[in-house]
Amino acid sequence: MAYDAVVLVSFGGPERPEDVMPFLQNVTRGRGVPPERLAEVAEHYQHFGGVSPINQQCRDLLAAIREDFAEHGLDLPVYWGNRNWHPMLADTVAQMRDDGVRSALAFVTSAYGGYSSCRQYQEDVVAARAAVGADAPVIDKLRQFWDHxxxxxxxxxxxxxxxxxxxxxxxxxxxxxxxxxxxxxxxxxxxxxxxxxxxxxxxxxxxxxxxxxxxxxxxxxxxxxxxxxxxxxxxxxxxxxxxxxxxxxxxxxxxxxxxxxxxxxxxxxxxxxxxxxxxxxxxxxxxxxAGTPQTDPRFVAMIRELVQERIDPDGVGRRRRLGELPIWDTCPTVCCVPARRPSPAGTTSRGEGR
Missing domain, CATH: 3.40.50.1400 (Rossmann fold)
Structure with a gap:
């Protein structure tokens, strides 16, 4: 498939004190989490002035990806949408549609498989496309990168x-x-x-x-x-x-x-x-x-490589990886769906890395 954009998909986080409770309500919607538990988790954010670092880190990564793409002649626009806070993924997908994007690749800020770290992000994409309607671009998730x-x-x-x-x-x-x-x-x-x-x-x-x-x-x-x-x-x-x-x-x-x-x-x-x-x-x-990759040039270059794997018919044969476990580009819809839905009543987590 020919792709005409890339979208960075992340968890999202509050950026001012008054965002904290609405953000946590988004994270826990439908789980029956009691208000006192939300208030407890909210205190972790208030300890840092009501601001999670994750959105600024996404902005920094977005800028680094765009710069790397330009330096290496990869002429694809890069968008950004979140699961739980602004910019919300559905709003981003609507903007992509308005900009004429027909098919895009999604880079998710989680390296691993599993429900919360992979499958749920794919469900987020499906929900965002449904909210936008029939003209929403097709969005395919890039592969997991835990061993890149x-x-x-x-x-x-x-x-x-x-x-x-x-x-x-x-x-x-x-x-x-x-x-x-x-x-x-x-x-x-x-x-x-x-x-x-x-x-x-x-x-x-x-x-x-x-x-x-x-x-x-x-x-x-x-x-x-x-x-x-x-x-x-x-x-x-x-x-x-x-x-x-x-x-x-x-x-x-x-x-x-x-x-x-x-x-x-x-x-x-x-x-x-x-x-x-x-x-x-x-x-x-x-x-x-120890630190994390953030905008390390090797990590940013990895994102470009993952995109090039998918847009180049020969790219799969040139995958760079260090591990020995199986990898794959696409997952069936039954993959990583627990027998019981995750997050039982009373459970909440910031979940920003998943």
């Missing part, structure tokens, strides 16, 4: 840089801790031919980053940002519990690398830079949080 060098290498460099901030004399008691957004275990075992890939892909990314950054150090994949009733099982261990276990086991220093995320949005700056850092200090652990 443009994603892995910036994370590895960030881990190396973080290690330089720790005491080298303690290297023998230093550990790498990779984190990603926890999800209900029922969601992790998604049905469908490509289901159940979220955890496996993250473990592969952790292996790739650790091997490149510090092959002599032990590492773990743990989880963050879980939410919801205690009786609903989620992927474990939580990063804070894991830090306690490491300290009890004689570990002196940790580098925490949020490989589940592409930028330093609220789930990084609150759950790691605030809560996990406080946990580490209480435990007497040296703690350094």
């Amino acid at each position: 060098p443009g994603f892995v290498q910036p994370h590895a460099d960030a881990v190396r840089a973080a290690l330089t901030r720790l005491d080298p004399a303690r290297r023998d008691t230093t550990r790498l801790v990779f984190t990603a957004h926890s999800i209900p275990t029922s969601m992790a075992a998604n049905a469908g031919p490509h289901g159940g890939r979220y955890e496996a892909q993250l473990r592969e990314t952790a292996r790739l980053v650790a091997t490149e950054a510090a092959p002599d150090l032990p590492y773990d994949l743990v989880w963050q940002s879980r939410s919801g009733p205690a009786h609903v099982p989620w992927l474990e261990p939580d990063v804070n519990d894991h830090l306690a276990a490491l300290a009890a086991g004689g570990v002196s220093s940790v580098v925490v690398s949020p490989i589940g995320f592409v930028s330093d949005h609220l789930e990084v700056v609150w759950d790691l830079d605030t809560e996990a850092l406080e946990t580490a200090r209480r435990l007497g652990l040296d703690f350094v949080r």
Whole structure:
């Protein structure tokens, strides 16, 4: 298929204090989340003046993509739409239609498979196109990029840089801790031919980053940002519990690398830079949080490469990837749909990295 545009699709976030509750109501619509739980999560945003970093990070990425496309002769306009806050995806799709776009590729700011990280974004695209109507452009999602060098290498460099901030004399008691957004275990075992890939892909990314950054150090994949009733099982261990276990086991220093995320949005700056850092200090652990790709030129170039794969008939044969798990361009509609719908009543999460 010939494509005439690219659209950056992300989660969205509030940009002023009065946006916070309407944003969270968008995130949790239809889930029966009690107001007191929304107020609790809202306090995390208010800690940062009611502003999530994610929208500005998307603006920065959008500008970098456009500059990279121009430098490499890729003559495609680049749009931006969000799942939960302005610019809303349906409004963006309407603008694309008005601009004469007929078919576009979507780059989603989540590297992995799974319901919230992949399938739900495809549902968002379907809903946005339905809201726009029969003239809405066709939009195809680009493939997952969890093992692309443009994603892995910036994370590895960030881990190396973080290690330089720790005491080298303690290297023998230093550990790498990779984190990603926890999800209900029922969601992790998604049905469908490509289901159940979220955890496996993250473990592969952790292996790739650790091997490149510090092959002599032990590492773990743990989880963050879980939410919801205690009786609903989620992927474990939580990063804070894991830090306690490491300290009890004689570990002196940790580098925490949020490989589940592409930028330093609220789930990084609150759950790691605030809560996990406080946990580490209480435990007497040296703690350094590694950075994320954001607008690293290799990450931006990766986006262009993913687009070129799809518009060039020979592009699939030139895919750059480091992992060994299967990859695919398109998913059947039954892929990564849990047996039960995710997010049981009482559950809410910022979810910005998914």
